[in-house]
Structures are given as structure tokens and as C-alpha cells.
Amino acid sequence: MAPPNRRPLDGIRVIELTSERCALAGKLLADMGADVIVVEPPGGSPMRAYEPFAGDEPDREQALWWWHYNTSKRSVVADLDQTDGADDFRRLVSTSDVVIEAEPLGRLAALGLDWSQLGRAAPSTTADAARPSAEASRRNERLIWVSITHNGRERPDPPATDLTVLAEGGPAWSCGYDDHTVPPVRGGGNQGLQMACHYAVATLMAALWWREDSGRGQLIDVSMLAAANLTCEFATYFWLNQQVDVQRQTGRHALPQISDPTQVRCADGRWLNTGVPPRRGPEFAALAGWVDELGLTDECPYSELLKLGEEYEQIDILHLDADPLGAEVFGAGRDTVNFLAERLGAHELFVGLQSIGLACGIVYSPEEMLADQHFEARGFPVEIDHDGTPVTYPGAPYKFSATPWHATRAPRLGEHQDLLAD
Amino acid sequence: MIGPDHRSPVWPKPEPGALAGIRICDFTGQLAGAGATKILAALGAEVIRIEDPVRQGRWDILRGTQPFVGEHRGIEAGGSYNNHNAGKLGITLNLRDERAKDLLRDLIAASDAVTENFAAGVMERLGIGYEAQRQIKPDIVYVSNCGFGADGPYASFRSWGPIAQAVSGLTFQSGLPDLPPAGWGYSFMDHTGAYYMAIAILMALYHRKRTGEGQWVDLACIEAAGTLHGAASLDFTVNGRPARRSGMPNSNRSQSPAMAPHGIFACEGSDEWVAIAVRDDEDWQRFADEVGEPWAGDERWRRLAGRLAYEDELERLIGGGTAKHDKHTVRRRLVEAGVPAAPVLRPSERIDSDPRTKDWGLWVTVPHSAVGDTRVEGLPVRLSETDWAIGRGAACLGEDNQYVFGDVLGRSHDEIAELEAAGVI
Incomplete structure (x- = not known):
């Protein structure tokens, strides 16, 4: 697929110091047109050693982590601990709009390569303006510097991973099983790293907007711990408003009280998230109609109650205690879904229920989602050329009508080293 | 209105x-x-x-x-x-x-x-x-x-x-x-x-x-x-290895990148937990020194391959240790030793008791x-x-x-x- 001729971030150059903590931020920008130059240490980014590898052979050019998180970027090697490498980095920064880094706190400052040394200084004073120093003239006034750390640049920087961020940041408390002798669960996919990147990119876009008129860059200080804390939904709102802790529950919302299950295992062994069972008359009618179409009306023990359900405008599920019949009818709707699950595969049940207006979701594995006809039809899976071999990737997170998302393969180590020859 | x-x-x-x-x-x-x-x-x-x-x-x-x-x-x-x-x-x-x-x-x-x-x-x-x-x-x-x-x-x-x-x-x-x-x-x-x-x-x-x-x-x-689990998606499209396979998912462990031990362990008290991530063999050495128990010196644990091969056993040993301690104590000792660790915090704890937020x-x-x-x-x-x-x-x-x-x-x-x-x- 040819790259689109216009992109939102055309002409924006980003220097990214490679790290698992900021790679997604760079990817989001690169796939929308920014020229993202990822700076790797000699030997390559640590991500190049992450499992799994294409062909399962450890090889720094074959790490699938690297492939996914570094699409559309260019790579140069620079050893920041050496004078030459530090100079290369300084020169790159002086020609760039944005720096993204997640280095251990203090490392860059010790090398003379931090925001405070390369970006515009803290709000300038008259005295500074009166005697411009050689150093000040090297500063890039328009530079925006995105720094992702454990908890901001002024607080301790303990050893941490995705797991520990999700544990002390809150998400893990809400994820797991009804049985609390089973540990809380880390949601999969390194989301603790990704949460901070999402906030980093949204904030960076705001800073780019502001720079258009002001001409001034700035420092964006991103806390991974804070980002996780802000991605916990009800756990946080119940505490802020009611001072009550939620408890985790299998495959559904953590709440102060134990709620009804929302996952059912279907005849093919796959699971379905049943959403909220029917509550309104027309929903009961539609469900009964589908049971009938399937020829299961006589076999379904809830058919009579479904008929009663058709009389309801809406069952008040928050006050079922006050309406025993309503409770029974509501239960019959849920039981009918379970009855169908014993007889149908998860995909048939998912499409069938959705087609009669009942919101539910099949629990797909990642590869099953990519292969689904709906996402195929929308062009979500994309083929990215790897030197003649097409590889299928998850594609655009959003479809821009005029300036579409577009990705190319991740760079080989130092593939664009000639950038440093300028 | x-x-x-x-x-x-x-x-x-x-x-x-x-x-x-x-x-x-x-x-x-x-x-x-x-x-x-x-x-x-x-x-x-x-x-x-x-x-x-x-x-x-x-x-x-x-x-x-x-x-x-x-x-x-x-x-x-x-x-x-x-x-x-x-x-x-x-x-x-x-x-x-x-x-x-x-x-x-x-x-x-x-x-x-x-x-x-x-x-x-x-x-x-x-x-x-x-x-x-x-x-x-x-x-x-x-x-x-x-x-x-x-x-x-x-x-x-x-x-x-x-x-x-x-x-x-x-x-x-x-x-x-x-x-x-x-x-x-x-x-x-x-x-x-x-x-x-x-x-x-x-x-x-x-x-x-x-x-x-x-x-x-x-x-x-x-x-x-x-788009949020790209490595798992590519493992299928490139290697033909589906995420829906025996033993998976196991998201408290870390397959990508491979780390062990890597999990959430019960601590002293009711529904109290600590997360521990040993990133590499150097982390393991620091971890073993801090634990200081004979089992931690077992040769099998010195390299990642051994820790992965016997991960169930390793987790049982670690869980036996953490169960005797307060989650904050485990966190403090391991972090001071240089090993990533963190308590699983309740909303009440992270919002009103964690000075960092x-x-x-x-x-x-x-x-x-x-x-x-x-x-x-x-x-x-x-x-x-x-x-x-x-x-x-x-x-x-x-x-x-x-x-x-x-x-x-x-x-x-x-x-x-x-x-x-x-x-x-």
C-alpha cells in the first residue's frame, strides 16, 4: 500500500531514546507521519532481545516486540556514554521538534544531555536575556521534551516493570477471580507501559498545538504510576465518592457487592460475555423469536417466562426484590442465553444475540479477532512489507478520512546511520 | 432548568x-x-x-x-x-x-x-x-x-x-x-x-x-x-502460534519478554499480595541474597532457563516466604536490593494512603x-x-x-x- 500523501505529523521530527516504556509513544507518532528516529545503544535496543522471535531463533532483527512497537521509525546507533555518541545525540536534538525518553532518572543530566541542558530553560529571566551565553544559543527553543518515568522527575525511581506498576497503580486489585485465594491478575499485554504512552502522546499533541502560535517548546513529565492510577474506573470512583473498596470478580466489573456472572462457556468451549441480559419487552420477544427460529421453543424451559417478559416495558433490575415476578422473568432471560450457549458455538451465539439487539461479546483470542470478517472488511489487519515478504499486523487504531494511518516495518539496527553523517 | x-x-x-x-x-x-x-x-x-x-x-x-x-x-x-x-x-x-x-x-x-x-x-x-x-x-x-x-x-x-x-x-x-x-x-x-x-x-x-x-x-x-497486544498477534501471523493454546494465558507470568520469577504472591493478612518481577540473572542474584534462605541458593535458579523450567516449584518457595511477611515489608526489602516489587494496593490505599499520588x-x-x-x-x-x-x-x-x-x-x-x-x- 502506497503511503498517503498527507499526514497529520508531516515534517515533525522526533528523537526517541529506545525503551520499552516509550516505544509505543514513538510508534503512535510515526504511524501518523512523524519522522521518528529511534536512538539505540551499540548492540541494539533491549527490546530486540524480547521473546518471541520470528522463526523462534533469537536474532536482534527478528524480535516481534521490536517489530510491533517500532513500525515506521528510523534507527541510528549512538553510544551516549561516549563523546561522539553524545555529540551525535545533541546534533539530532538540535534539528528536532520532540524528544521522547524514559531513561533512568539522572542519567541524561549526568551526561549533559537532559532537557535542562538541551531544551529551553525554565521560564527565562531578564538577566538571562541580557547576556546570552554560548550554551543558551545551542538550546532548541522550540523543543518539546517528553519524559516518562516511574513517578515523575522529582520523585524516586525504583526498579519497576509493567507488573509492579499495575500492582501498586491499582489495576491489579480489580482483576482476577471470585475466589480471593487466587492471586489478583495482571491484565495482559504490558498495558502498564502503554497507559503512560497514551497520556504522553495526547499531551504532546497539545504541546505541539500550543507551540504553533507561541513558538515555545516545553517539558512534559509523565508518571507511569499516576497513569495506572487513572486507569482503574469504578475502583477509583467508588472510593472517591463512597469511601468503599471494590472487590474483584471473575471476568466482570469489580464492585463493592458480588454481582451475577457475565461470562458463559459455549458449546465449542469458547466464552461469551453476555453483557446485560434482556430487560425490555421487545428484547424478550426477539429472544423468544430466535429460540423459535432455532426450533428450540419446546425444549427451552424458559419459553413461558419469555412470553411474560414481552409484557414488560422495562424490568427495573436495581429493584428486583420488590418485583418477584420481574426477578423471575429477568432470570429467565439470562437462563435462556445460558441454555443457548449449551447448544451453540460462541460465534453463532454472539452474532445471533447482537442481531436481535442484545449487546454481548465473544471472547476472542488476538488471532481470532484479526481473522474476523468484520475487522477484515474494515481493513484492520494490514500487510506490512518486510523486504519482499508481507507480514500481517494489527492496523490502524483510528481511521482518518483525509490523512490515513500508515505503517512500514521497524528498522534494522542502525539502518539509517547515514542520518548522522550530515 | x-x-x-x-x-x-x-x-x-x-x-x-x-x-x-x-x-x-x-x-x-x-x-x-x-x-x-x-x-x-x-x-x-x-x-x-x-x-x-x-x-x-x-x-x-x-x-x-x-x-x-x-x-x-x-x-x-x-x-x-x-x-x-x-x-x-x-x-x-x-x-x-x-x-x-x-x-x-x-x-x-x-x-x-x-x-x-x-x-x-x-x-x-x-x-x-x-x-x-x-x-x-x-x-x-x-x-x-x-x-x-x-x-x-x-x-x-x-x-x-x-x-x-x-x-x-x-x-x-x-x-x-x-x-x-x-x-x-x-x-x-x-x-x-x-x-x-x-x-x-x-x-x-x-x-x-x-x-x-x-x-x-x-x-x-x-x-x-x-493494537494493544501486538507481540501476541504477530506470534500468530508470523510463527503460526495461536494465543489460544494449552497453558495460556498466564498473564501473571512474563512470556514476552521471558522473566522468572514473575508473579503476584500472597502476603501476611487477608487478600494481601505483593508483585515481584525478577528481570534477569543479576536481579535473581540480588533477590536470592536478600531472601537469604538455603533454597534460594539452589543452582537451578541461577539462570533464566532453570527458573523457567521449574517455575511452579520456584513460585511455591517464594509464596511460602512472602506469606510470612507484610506486603510493604517485602516491597521495601526487595526494592532496596534493586529488584522490582510492589504491593497490590487497594483503592483506599493508593488514593488516601500513598503519598505519591x-x-x-x-x-x-x-x-x-x-x-x-x-x-x-x-x-x-x-x-x-x-x-x-x-x-x-x-x-x-x-x-x-x-x-x-x-x-x-x-x-x-x-x-x-x-x-x-x-x-x-
């Missing part, structure tokens, strides 16, 4: 933020939509949230549902609603009425972007799809956000957070072997869909600022979610016209020149009608009173 106290904006305006000057004509609700424009509002955009006066704004199920603010009840007291809409203006428009549509046309003409997270097709039915918006303002940025997106075989399917998580693979990828999917115990994709929506709005606005070109962004929350200013107290001072979430970022600010709580239903219809759209007091009496606003 409009009380006498709300004749004009009553809140002090914070310092102009990065997005000062941007006006958003905002139909979003719940978290997947409202969460996006909340971020924009905190960064300085003027977000004008539109609600239906006939249904008292209850299209947004979070208006007037639990958790309520303290003892308050009713449509102004939904704690989630009040969080997601802090910092925004609120107006009412009964779009069944042509006069309301006139007001909306004027508002779109005066706005930079239109945002919504209705089901697919709703904006078209209201007569304000993208083409209609372009007729009003040719360079408008329009960002829609729904589960399955605007087209495709499932375009009519309905979705919310847990469904988006299920269909995208996120639910599947979160759990322990031989158990049902644990998934995410909350609407993770409502948060994350909102993040992608905020990014999309700002990228489209930035493009317009530099080129004058508007556009429509069709955001399908499930597709955004489908308070120091950051993460929980912001804002004034709300109906329920008084409430605490809402801030942002996990600090900007050196144009920091974020949230100056007010969520608007009560129609609270800013006077300001928006009067000051912004130039309608007179009398006209606004008439529109209100006629149920148009």
Missing part, C-alpha cells in the same frame, strides 16, 4: 492551557467518549457538552447512577459522571425541535470539532452526520467513537467496555491457566478508547491548523484495543453546583509551560445554557427564556 444562580459563568477561569482557543461541540458521554474530552478540557479547550433535556441527559447511563457523591442522589450526583465531565460546560438541546437544530448549526459553525460516541448511525439519523457538518463548517473535525466502528458487517452491533475487551482479545489475554478468562475487572477500554479518541481529535486538529483541512475520524474502540496532585477537589466540593481525577502529566487545570466540577443539566446560547451564540436573554419555556433547551 436554568436556575437564577447560573446567569453567567460562575467559575474562575484557570490560566490559559495549551489548548486555549479550541472549542469542542461535544456529544460524548459515558467514559469512552467523555473521558476524551475531559482530557482536552483539562488542557485548556472549551468543551461544550450537549445533553437531551427531555431525557434529562440520561442517555449517559452514568448520570445519576452509583457510585453517588456521598449522601446525594439523582442526576447531578453520579460520581463517575461528575469525574468524566469535570472542567466542561454543559448545555441542553432537544434535537426533536427544529429551533434546537438551528442552535446546533450555529454551535457547530462556532466550533473546531464535533465529538460523539453514540452507536453507529445515530448522528446521521439526527441529520448531523459528517456531510451535514461540512455543509455548516467545511473544515470541521469530526471524531466518532463506537465499539465496532461506522461500517462493516457488525456496524449495527452494540458495545461497551467489557464487550470491546472481549472481542478484541484483551479479555482472553488476562487470566491464569485452567480458569475462565479473568479479563479486566473494569471498563479498561472505556479509558483507553478515550485516550485514543483524545489523540485522534488532537492529531486531526493539528493537521487542520497547519493545512486548513478538516476530516472525519472513525474510531472503533475494538480496533484500538486490537497526593504529592502529584492526582486527586483534584473541584466545586460542583449541586453537590458541593468533590474529588475527581487529574492528569498523570505535568507541562512546564502550560500545565493542566480543572477549575470546576461537571456542569449540572443545562447549567451553561445562558453563557453558550447568549455569550457564544448571541441569543438574547428573552429568546433563551422563551426557548427554555418551549422545551427547546
Whole structure:
């Protein structure tokens, strides 16, 4: 697929110091047109050693982590601990709009390569303006510097991973099983790293907007711990408003009280998230109609109650205690879904229920989602050329009508080293 | 609807933020939509949230549902609603009425972007799809956000957070072997869909600022979610190895990158846990030294391959140790030794007992016209020149009608009173 001729971030150059903590931020920008130059240490980014590898052979050019998180970027090697490498980095920064880094706190400052040394200084004073120093003239006034750390640049920087961020940041408390002798669960996919990147990119876009008129860059200080804390939904709102802790529950919302299950295992062994069972008359009618179409009306023990359900405008599920019949009818709707699950595969049940207006979701594995006809039809899976071999990737997170998302393969180590020859 | 106290904006305006000057004509609700424009509002955009006066704004199920603010009840007291809409203006428009549509046309003409997270097709039915918006303002940025997106075989399917998580693979990828999917115990994709929506709005606005070109962004929350486990997806498309296989998922362990031990272990007390991640052989040595027990010196544990081969046994040994200690003690000892470790914190602990979130200013107290001072979430970022600010709580239903219809759209007091009496606003 040819790259689109216009992109939102055309002409924006980003220097990214490679790290698992900021790679997604760079990817989001690169796939929308920014020229993202990822700076790797000699030997390559640590991500190049992450499992799994294409062909399962450890090889720094074959790490699938690297492939996914570094699409559309260019790579140069620079050893920041050496004078030459530090100079290369300084020169790159002086020609760039944005720096993204997640280095251990203090490392860059010790090398003379931090925001405070390369970006515009803290709000300038008259005295500074009166005697411009050689150093000040090297500063890039328009530079925006995105720094992702454990908890901001002024607080301790303990050893941490995705797991520990999700544990002390809150998400893990809400994820797991009804049985609390089973540990809380880390949601999969390194989301603790990704949460901070999402906030980093949204904030960076705001800073780019502001720079258009002001001409001034700035420092964006991103806390991974804070980002996780802000991605916990009800756990946080119940505490802020009611001072009550939620408890985790299998495959559904953590709440102060134990709620009804929302996952059912279907005849093919796959699971379905049943959403909220029917509550309104027309929903009961539609469900009964589908049971009938399937020829299961006589076999379904809830058919009579479904008929009663058709009389309801809406069952008040928050006050079922006050309406025993309503409770029974509501239960019959849920039981009918379970009855169908014993007889149908998860995909048939998912499409069938959705087609009669009942919101539910099949629990797909990642590869099953990519292969689904709906996402195929929308062009979500994309083929990215790897030197003649097409590889299928998850594609655009959003479809821009005029300036579409577009990705190319991740760079080989130092593939664009000639950038440093300028 | 409009009380006498709300004749004009009553809140002090914070310092102009990065997005000062941007006006958003905002139909979003719940978290997947409202969460996006909340971020924009905190960064300085003027977000004008539109609600239906006939249904008292209850299209947004979070208006007037639990958790309520303290003892308050009713449509102004939904704690989630009040969080997601802090910092925004609120107006009412009964779009069944042509006069309301006139007001909306004027508002779109005066706005930079239109945002919504209705089901697919709703904006078209209201007569304000993208083409209609372009007729009003040719360079408008329009960002829609729904589960399955605007087209495709499932375009009519309905979705919310847990469904988006299920269909995208996120639910599947979160759990322990031989158990049902644990998934995410909350609407993770409502948060994350909102993040992608905020990014999309700002990228489209930035493009317009530099080129004058508007556009429509069709955001399908499930597709955004489908990008969030890329290495697992590629393991299938490249290596043919499905995530649906024996022993998987096992998301407390780390397969990508491979680390061991890596898990969540019971500590002293009830439902108390600590997370420990040994990243490499050097971490292991530090860990073993700190544990100081004979079992930790076993040669099998010195290299990653051995720790992976006997991971079940290793986890039992570690769990036997952590069970005798307080989770904070385990954390402190391991972190001081240089090994990543953290307690699993309850909401009460991380919000009110963890000084790190308070120091950051993460929980912001804002004034709300109906329920008084409430605490809402801030942002996990600090900007050196144009920091974020949230100056007010969520608007009560129609609270800013006077300001928006009067000051912004130039309608007179009398006209606004008439529109209100006629149920148009």
C-alpha cells in the first residue's frame, strides 16, 4: 500500500531514546507521519532481545516486540556514554521538534544531555536575556521534551516493570477471580507501559498545538504510576465518592457487592460475555423469536417466562426484590442465553444475540479477532512489507478520512546511520 | 432548568492551557467518549457538552447512577459522571425541535470539532452526520467513537467496555491457566478508547491548523484495543502460534519478554499480595541474597532457563516466604536490593494512603453546583509551560445554557427564556 500523501505529523521530527516504556509513544507518532528516529545503544535496543522471535531463533532483527512497537521509525546507533555518541545525540536534538525518553532518572543530566541542558530553560529571566551565553544559543527553543518515568522527575525511581506498576497503580486489585485465594491478575499485554504512552502522546499533541502560535517548546513529565492510577474506573470512583473498596470478580466489573456472572462457556468451549441480559419487552420477544427460529421453543424451559417478559416495558433490575415476578422473568432471560450457549458455538451465539439487539461479546483470542470478517472488511489487519515478504499486523487504531494511518516495518539496527553523517 | 444562580459563568477561569482557543461541540458521554474530552478540557479547550433535556441527559447511563457523591442522589450526583465531565460546560438541546437544530448549526459553525460516541448511525439519523457538518463548517473535525466502528458487517452491533475487551482479545489475554478468562475487572477500554479518541481529535486538529483541512475520524474502540497486544498477534501471523493454546494465558507470568520469577504472591493478612518481577540473572542474584534462605541458593535458579523450567516449584518457595511477611515489608526489602516489587494496593490505599499520588496532585477537589466540593481525577502529566487545570466540577443539566446560547451564540436573554419555556433547551 502506497503511503498517503498527507499526514497529520508531516515534517515533525522526533528523537526517541529506545525503551520499552516509550516505544509505543514513538510508534503512535510515526504511524501518523512523524519522522521518528529511534536512538539505540551499540548492540541494539533491549527490546530486540524480547521473546518471541520470528522463526523462534533469537536474532536482534527478528524480535516481534521490536517489530510491533517500532513500525515506521528510523534507527541510528549512538553510544551516549561516549563523546561522539553524545555529540551525535545533541546534533539530532538540535534539528528536532520532540524528544521522547524514559531513561533512568539522572542519567541524561549526568551526561549533559537532559532537557535542562538541551531544551529551553525554565521560564527565562531578564538577566538571562541580557547576556546570552554560548550554551543558551545551542538550546532548541522550540523543543518539546517528553519524559516518562516511574513517578515523575522529582520523585524516586525504583526498579519497576509493567507488573509492579499495575500492582501498586491499582489495576491489579480489580482483576482476577471470585475466589480471593487466587492471586489478583495482571491484565495482559504490558498495558502498564502503554497507559503512560497514551497520556504522553495526547499531551504532546497539545504541546505541539500550543507551540504553533507561541513558538515555545516545553517539558512534559509523565508518571507511569499516576497513569495506572487513572486507569482503574469504578475502583477509583467508588472510593472517591463512597469511601468503599471494590472487590474483584471473575471476568466482570469489580464492585463493592458480588454481582451475577457475565461470562458463559459455549458449546465449542469458547466464552461469551453476555453483557446485560434482556430487560425490555421487545428484547424478550426477539429472544423468544430466535429460540423459535432455532426450533428450540419446546425444549427451552424458559419459553413461558419469555412470553411474560414481552409484557414488560422495562424490568427495573436495581429493584428486583420488590418485583418477584420481574426477578423471575429477568432470570429467565439470562437462563435462556445460558441454555443457548449449551447448544451453540460462541460465534453463532454472539452474532445471533447482537442481531436481535442484545449487546454481548465473544471472547476472542488476538488471532481470532484479526481473522474476523468484520475487522477484515474494515481493513484492520494490514500487510506490512518486510523486504519482499508481507507480514500481517494489527492496523490502524483510528481511521482518518483525509490523512490515513500508515505503517512500514521497524528498522534494522542502525539502518539509517547515514542520518548522522550530515 | 436554568436556575437564577447560573446567569453567567460562575467559575474562575484557570490560566490559559495549551489548548486555549479550541472549542469542542461535544456529544460524548459515558467514559469512552467523555473521558476524551475531559482530557482536552483539562488542557485548556472549551468543551461544550450537549445533553437531551427531555431525557434529562440520561442517555449517559452514568448520570445519576452509583457510585453517588456521598449522601446525594439523582442526576447531578453520579460520581463517575461528575469525574468524566469535570472542567466542561454543559448545555441542553432537544434535537426533536427544529429551533434546537438551528442552535446546533450555529454551535457547530462556532466550533473546531464535533465529538460523539453514540452507536453507529445515530448522528446521521439526527441529520448531523459528517456531510451535514461540512455543509455548516467545511473544515470541521469530526471524531466518532463506537465499539465496532461506522461500517462493516457488525456496524449495527452494540458495545461497551467489557464487550470491546472481549472481542478484541484483551479479555482472553488476562487470566491464569485452567480458569475462565479473568479479563479486566473494569471498563479498561472505556479509558483507553478515550485516550485514543483524545489523540485522534488532537492529531486531526493539528493537521487542520497547519493545512486548513478538516476530516472525519472513525474510531472503533475494538480496533484500538486490537493494537494493544501486538507481540501476541504477530506470534500468530508470523510463527503460526495461536494465543489460544494449552497453558495460556498466564498473564501473571512474563512470556514476552521471558522473566522468572514473575508473579503476584500472597502476603501476611487477608487478600494481601505483593508483585515481584525478577528481570534477569543479576536481579535473581540480588533477590536470592536478600531472601537469604538455603533454597534460594539452589543452582537451578541461577539462570533464566532453570527458573523457567521449574517455575511452579520456584513460585511455591517464594509464596511460602512472602506469606510470612507484610506486603510493604517485602516491597521495601526487595526494592532496596534493586529488584522490582510492589504491593497490590487497594483503592483506599493508593488514593488516601500513598503519598505519591497526593504529592502529584492526582486527586483534584473541584466545586460542583449541586453537590458541593468533590474529588475527581487529574492528569498523570505535568507541562512546564502550560500545565493542566480543572477549575470546576461537571456542569449540572443545562447549567451553561445562558453563557453558550447568549455569550457564544448571541441569543438574547428573552429568546433563551422563551426557548427554555418551549422545551427547546
